[in-house]
Amino acid sequence: MKVAVLIKQTPDTAELPRVTVAEAQSGEVQATMVINPWDEFAVEEAIDLADRFDCETVAISMGRESETDALKHALAMGMDNAVLVDESVIDGGDEWAAAGALAAAVRIAGEQEEVELVLAGKMSVDGNSGVIYAGVACKLGWDLLVNVTRIVDIVDGKLIAEQVFEGGQETVEAPLPVVVSVAKEINEPRYPSFMGIRKASRASIPVLGRDDLEVGPSSTTRWTDLDKQEPERVQVKIFEGDSVEEKAAQLADALMAEKVI
Amino acid sequence: MAILVWIELNEGQAVSNCWELLGKAKELGREMGAEVAALLIGSDVDEAALQALAYGADQVYAATDSSLESYRLQPFAAIAEQAVKHSGATAFLANASIRGGVLAATVACRQVAGIAANATDLWVEEGKLVAARTIYSGNISARIHFESPLAVASVRPRSFAMPQPTEASGTVEKLDVAYSEDEIRQKVTDFRAVDAGEVSLTDAHIIVSGGRGVAADPPKGFEIVGELARTLGAALGASRAAVDAGYIPYKHQVGQTGKTVRPDLYIACGISGAIQHLAGMGNSKIIVAINKDSDAPIFQRAKYGIVDDLFKAVPALTAEFSKRLN
Ligand SMILES: Cc1cc2nc3c(=O)[nH]c(=O)nc-3n(C[C@H](O)[C@H](O)[C@H](O)COP(=O)(O)OP(=O)(O)OC[C@H]3O[C@@H](n4cnc5c(N)ncnc54)[C@H](O)[C@@H]3O)c2cc1C
Ligand SMILES: Nc1ncnc2c1ncn2[C@@H]1O[C@H](COP(=O)(O)O)[C@@H](O)[C@H]1O
Numbered sequence: 184m185k186v187a188v189l190i191k192q193t194p195d196t197a198e199l200p201r202v203t204v205a206e207a208q209s210g211e212v213q214a215t216m217v218i219n220p221w222d223e224f225a226v227e228e229a230i231d232l233a234d235r236f237d238c239e240t241v242a243i244s245m246g247r248e249s250e251t252d253a254l255k256h257a258l259a260m261g262m263d264n265a266v267l268v269d270e271s272v273i274d275g276g277d278e279w280a281a282a283g284a285l286a287a288a289v290r291i292a293g294e295q296e297e298v299e300l301v302l303a304g305k306m307s308v309d310g311n312s313g314v315i316y317a318g319v320a321c322k323l324g325w326d327l328l329v330n331v332t333r334i335v336d337i338v339d340g341k342l343i344a345e346q347v348f349e350g351g352q353e354t355v356e357a358p359l360p361v362v363v364s365v366a367k368e369i370n371e372p373r374y375p376s377f378m379g380i381r382k383a384s385r386a387s388i389p390v391l392g393r394d395d396l397e398v399g400p401s402s403t404t405r406w407t408d409l410d411k412q413e414p415e416r417v418q419v420k421i422f423e424g425d426s427v428e429e430k431a432a433q434l435a436d437a438l439m440a441e442k443v444i
Numbered sequence: 445m446a447i448l449v450w451i452e453l454n455e456g457q458a459v460s461n462c463w464e465l466l467g468k469a470k471e472l473g474r475e476m477g478a479e480v481a482a483l484l485i486g487s488d489v490d491e492a493a494l495q496a497l498a499y500g501a502d503q504v505y506a507a508t509d510s511s512l513e514s515y516r517l518q519p520f521a522a523i524a525e526q527a528v529k530h531s532g533a534t535a536f537l538a539n540a541s542i543r544g545g546v547l548a549a550t551v552a553c554r555q556v557a558g559i560a561a562n563a564t565d566l567w568v569e570e571g572k573l574v575a576a577r578t579i580y581s582g583n584i585s586a587r588i589h590f591e592s593p594l595a596v597a598s599v600r601p602r603s604f605a606m607p608q609p610t611e612a613s614g615t616v617e618k619l620d621v622a623y624s625e626d627e628i629r630q631k632v633t634d635f636r637a638v639d640a641g642e643v644s645l646t647d648a649h650i651i652v653s654g655g656r657g658v659a660a661d662p663p664k665g666f667e668i669v670g671e672l673a674r675t676l677g678a679a680l681g682a683s684r685a686a687v688d689a690g691y692i693p694y695k696h697q698v699g700q701t702g703k704t705v706r707p708d709l710y711i712a713c714g715i716s717g718a719i720q721h722l723a724g725m726g727n728s729k730i731i732v733a734i735n736k737d738s739d740a741p742i743f744q745r746a747k748y749g750i751v752d753d754l755f756k757a758v759p760a761l762t763a764e765f766s767k768r769l770n
Contacts, residue, residue, distance in 0.1 A: 196700050196720050199581045207584050213497045220701055278551050308700060309580050312561035317549035317677075326629055327517055327550070330542050343633075348542040349644065351452035353514070354634035363579070367701055368694055403592040404557030405565045410585045412578060414726055414745060431760035434732065435768060437748055443650070443709040443730055444676060444765070 189220040194252035218253035221304030223372040258383035259375030280401040282318025320362035332368040448533035467607030486512035511625040540598040549557035552596035560597040581723040643679040653681030657714015662691040700723035717742025
């Protein structure tokens with residue numbers, strides 16, 4: 184059995200506010216690119232499952248041709264293999280085109296050893312959609328579990344997991360093959376070891392392009408009016424006073440006047 | 445033509461943000477000349493169906509079966525697709541909860557429809573639906589126009605005002621459920637309700653959050669922050685530093701890798717205001733900071749502030765509000 188992990192290379196979260204409209208439009212973001220923080224949990228889980236169930240692991244990322252830092256990070260953490268999908272295969276298409284390309288890459292990754300589990304993060308810090316794994320499950324025709332906080336077992340052709348939603352937590356059984364998006368509670372991602380980093384830096388990462396993947400075009404939406412959300416310039420009012428009680432009273436007055444309480 | 449709104453049920457009770465969405469759909473429907481339909485899927489939906497009618501649904505589609513007691517994506521998505529076809533819907537809307545988000549995405553992908561995920565506004569242009577949303581963690585906004593016959597959106601809680609219930613005039617139609625338990629691949633073997641009795645962060649009008657500033661005495665710190673939250677009927681939030689240090693469980697975390705919230709009032713106690721924290725709460729209407737360091741970055745985003753020790757300022761504020769609110 185093979186476990187595939189979908190990871191995206193995204194801007195360092197500290198640099199997100201500096202991304203410009205032009206960069207967002209062209210996709211040529213200047214920021215330092217790292218592994219999407221939510222996807223580190225998926226990588227950690229795959230490595231853990233490899234130990235628990237003796238499976239092979241592969242990290243799959245779609246991005247620009249030179250964008251392999253996130254994949255190298257996954258290799259350095261301990262993934263067995265990595266594959267880059269050249270994002271030009273979707274020709275600027277939508278989420279479903281992306282999902283189609285990733286699903287095709289999963290199929291290729293499973294040619295020798297069958298992929299029975301695809302792990303994904305909860306959401307990308309640039310796309311902010313939380314839809315790609317749903318598209319991948321749909322394109323593969325597999326079941327999907329989301330916001331999984333624990334993989335209890337993989338047994339008798341099914342995966343037993345705990346998942347959390349706003350109103351509660353449940354234990355679910357889903358037949359393999361299955362796509363799972365993981366939540367932050369699932370584990371504590373490891374730091375890559377020195378040896379891991381060395382090994383990863385030497386790894387050559389195969390690239391899947393147009394000749395390897397059959398991806399239908401899809402553009403179901405048109406995005407317009409991209410605009411920088413400048414935080415409103417507010418001049419803070421600091422309440423001065425001789426005692427903390429006095430300051431608290433002034434703040435309470437202000438909030439009552441705002442009618443938010 | 446119809447706008448179809450999925451009403452999420454939690455242990456048989458409708459999730460209230462779905463009414464915000466239904467209210468908005470009513471407005472959009474008037475502009476587009478479309479009927480507004482609510483979709484209810486569950487084992488017993490009678491009460492929610494009455495509510496949906498009161499909140500203005502022209503039509504309620506009810507898919508009921510004992511096998512639909514708990515949410516499972518496979519049957520729910522299939523039924524939603526069936527309802528889309530049956531109602532002739534040109535829009536399918538769900539609340540952007542964990543389940544609503546993935547239901548919307550699955551229906552959209554299967555129908556080859558465009559999706560606006562985590563939308564914050566919806567309106568009509570030239571007879572067609574348009575959605576607003578942000579990307580890059582709230583730093584860039586965009587408008588989404590749909591090129592597909594069906595438009596799908598998952599909409600963030602608190603994007604629209606809660607409608608007033610009115611005299612119901614719509615009707616309820618039962619959908620034939622083509623599903624039985626043996627055909628449903630996933631099994632739910634255990635369920636545990638959480639959050640009972642707590643105000644949910646994503647729905648909250650007011651959030652009071654604590655950060656590493658409580659470090660001198662974390663249990664005491666979160667007790668006083670929690671006390672202020674209770675006094676205001678607010679939800680309790682936290683920074684990642686507070687969560688990572690084990691002061692409070694992760695479900696309270698606000699920010700990049702926590703929850704995205706949009707309350708009317710956000711009171712940050714002992715939180716510095718790191719970019720990743722702002723990513724989750726920067727769109728709050730009014731931000732208040734209580735911090736002993738007047739140079740903390742949170743003061744660049746806050747409208748009101750107290751520069752003092754939170755261990756003194758927060759109880760003083762609680763006392764002040766207790767006086768006024770009783
Ligand atoms: C990938 C990534 C994701 C992240 N996701 C999140 C996220 O989701 N949410 C999040 O919050 N952070 C997140 N962070 C972490 C973020 O960068 C900050 O480290 C974190 O927000 C700091 O929390 P804090 O403000 O509580 O602590 P600090 O930055 O240590 O600030 C504590 C503040 O308390 C004040 N203080 C101290 N004592 C007192 C006192 N007695 N009275 C009053 N004030 C006092 C100090 O002046 C200081 O301003 C993320 C970081 C990364 C890299
Ligand atoms: N380009 C990509 N390459 C690989 N995985 C991706 C890509 N985009 C999204 N994903 C996966 O899908 C998850 C949700 O992303 P999104 O729908 O963009 O919020 C991410 O956490 C990743 O696991």
